[in-house]
Amino acid sequence: MIKNGTILIVEDDEDDKEILEDVIISLGNTNKIVWKLNGAEALSFLCSSDEKMLIIFCDINMPIMNGLELKRLIDADPVLRKKSIPFIFYSTAASQQAIEEAYTTLSIQGFFKKENDYQKTKSIVNVVIEYWKNCVHPNV
Template sequence: MIQKGVIVTIEDDPDDKEIFEAIVRELGIDNEIKWFTETKSAFEFLRDTNDQIFLIFSDINLPGKDGISLKKDIDADPILRKKSIPFVFLSTTGSHMAVEKVYTEMTVQGFFVKGTDYEKMKNTLKTIFNYWLESKHPNSSN
């Protein structure tokens, strides 16, 4: 019983993309996944789409604008703020400085470090999805 909506993922590493998608499907989540390798096209999609978005996953280190800049742009856009889309960072970067920056400079619903192996990544994603399946927010389907 997954919440309805598209899962938006901004990730430029093809290996991480493949692992993410395999784990999501293994967890039984069949939502459509929209992939973006950079923030400009992700922002344009989020702003222009009429699709319901379930959750956004973003890496921090991306070509062009980074994931932090993307989140700031989303927070500054009245249309996207009104959409109230849950936003989670999923990155290899887990420095204290990066974590502090995202929690003090913007609204973010989570910061997770990519697992160092498949099982760790699977446990991390399972935790994230279980939380958002139960959490109430403006876009909840129940």
């Protein structure tokens, strides 16, 4: 279990990032939160950081490198793949095509559509984080 791991938010919209960050903090989480604007920044961070990661919340539509491209590169990198970081898509771009690709060709652990309801967002994020805080993990 990696209860104190870093939470990585990969999101190009600052308002969406602030909402997600506020939800995480309001749930009583004291985990370090790192924000990256796109997949390229996130990949650079993941490749250079020795931090234990609890989870990655990633948008799909971002400039430079989108979330699907980021996940493909993580899966293709033996070092990053071995870190087994739970990867959750959290996006308004929840098209059937994106969902199918995420689950059938990428190794994601969840896909959630951004909600306009703060309490529903809080409930979803709480379930996801608590689940991963309690899972046995190969890189403890």
